[in-house]
Amino acid sequence: MADTSTSTVPPRGLNIGELHASLTDPLLDAMNFLNEVASRFSDAISFAAGRPWEGAFEPEDLARLVRSYTDHLERDRGWSRDQVRTQLFQYGRTNGVIHDLIARTVENDEGIRVAPESVVVTVGCQEAMLLVLRALFATPEDTLLISSPAYVGVTGAARLLDIRVHSIPEGPAGPDPDAVAAAAAEVRAAGGRPRALYLVPDFANPSGASVPVDCRHRMLEVAAREDLLLLEDNPYGFFSRTGERRPTLKSLDRDRRVIHLGSFAKTALPGARVGYILADQEVFGPGDRRTLLADELSKIKSMTTVNTPAVSQAVIGGLLVESGCRLREANAESIAFYAANMDALVGALDRSFPEPDLTRLGVSWNRPEGGFFLLMTVPFAADVKALERSAREFGVLWTPMSDFYLDGDGTRQLRLSCSALDPRRIEEGVRRLARFITDQAAAEPDRPPG
Structure with missing residues (x-):
């Protein structure tokens, strides 16, 4: 006679400790978190995503x-x-x-x-x-x-x-x-x-x-x-x-x-x-x-x-x-667009952080010779908590740098991407960023990094 009894063992989930160790690594959550923040604050100006410019193409x-x-x-x-x-x-x-x-x-x-x-x-x-x-x-x-x-x-x-x-x-x-x-x-x-x-x-x-x-x-x-x-x-x-x-x-x-x-x-x-x-x-x-x-x-x-x-x-x-x-010749329009955007980003930062403010706040940034990204140093922990406040209260997004380091460094750095914006949005975004950095530096002057 066939055994028609059913198991009495209740269904159970999978123990994360029995899965590959990389799944508990914060690094693998980094991109998902940025996408989640961008979707929650869709009206914010985003310097976070390194997305290419879409203006040169049409669906057809x-x-x-x-x-x-x-x-x-x-x-x-x-x-x-x-x-x-x-x-x-x-x-x-x-x-x-x-x-x-x-x-x-x-x-x-x-x-x-x-x-x-x-x-x-x-x-x-x-x-x-x-x-x-x-x-x-x-x-x-x-x-x-x-x-x-x-x-x-x-x-x-x-x-x-x-x-x-x-x-x-x-x-x-x-x-x-x-x-x-x-x-x-x-x-x-x-x-x-x-x-x-x-x-x-x-x-x-x-x-x-x-x-x-x-x-x-x-x-x-x-x-x-x-x-x-x-x-x-x-x-x-x-x-x-x-x-x-x-x-x-x-x-x-x-x-x-x-x-x-x-x-x-x-x-x-x-x-x-x-x-x-x-x-x-x-x-x-x-x-x-x-x-x-x-x-x-x-x-x-x-x-x-x-x-x-x-x-x-x-x-x-x-x-x-x-x-x-x-392709280099075919990309002439994109090359000019990205060069103009990086010039606009560096220029907007220069205008929003004049020399007295740079010294007072302890803010600095590099001046890349091209590409999509710029690295900025700030006087506070540029972590996910700071990013959420920046998005919620000031309407501007950026990328925390700590996930890009292998040695725990970068806690007071952020990455700005200018690839998917136009110069007008870059100018307004940097103004919002300057207000956030000034306010955050005043709100947490002694906050330790990390």
Whole structure:
């Protein structure tokens, strides 16, 4: 006779202590919290989000871009309609279907010469980071070097993968090559293996710092001497205020030390969620087997996202075709917009905080040469409590900096982003910010940081 009895054990939830430790890390809550605050105070002027400008695109552009790509397949490659249909509607090549267009574009824009087979097309740059970190970091001793403050996406990815991280204090010009060499020595002395350095050489998120050209050459020399790979992430490289174009590390690389992580989120449209990896390093195996690192990354991608959506690639592919694979020229309007916005932000801060107030309040900020972000130091704890008061009472949002540091620093710093505003909103937002900072400094003059 069948047992028809039901269990008397009551349903229970999952114990957070039995889930991965990263889920209790405040870092993983940081972006969700900012989104939640922005939704609650939707009327506030937001210097928090690093969203690209939407003004250069209209919804109907998407259909045109897909058509430009399919026309390219038919006209330039001689594909049949059935082949084009399969390209758009099926899974497609794991490493991507616009790899040849990307290879042409990075050569035209950055002087980077890699074979199309070295390109892995990813679901945004975040997947690119995860794939590269998973492939490179094989033992508990393998350690990732990161300048601090650092983009939370890479530190979060490292924590999800249980990768050891060693921070390097960032100077006004980004990480110093001598400091990188010293950090590698510290890791080895502690029994670890310094495997790679992650850096954003141009207008970094969150600090806005840029690495001088001579330091880029020295960084490559340190990488060779210390047997380090360089993970170069350069989403803001086009957006200089001065028009100066500094060479990417990958364009200077002669020893294949640099793995370049790219994204079309800032130079095209973030909604497509298309990024890429330039991974032309040779991988050696048993029996003199040789492959490209791109091929090894493909194996990991096949077990994560399977491939990058063909329709998203078609949108970006159409943009590349229309621009003649010259995105820097196609971004001329956006480059001018972002440069004007950073000028407006710095100018508004100068007007709202004249010299006597700077000295009295102890406020300061850097002056990035481009990009989206500016770093500001204030005389109080710039934490979530202060952010909520700023939004609720003064109608202005910003980003606390403490989550970007690996060593508990940054408690009296905040990040301002000017990418998604116009100069008029920037001016009004800075006036509100000045009122908040002045009032907060007076309300909590002796409040300890943290």
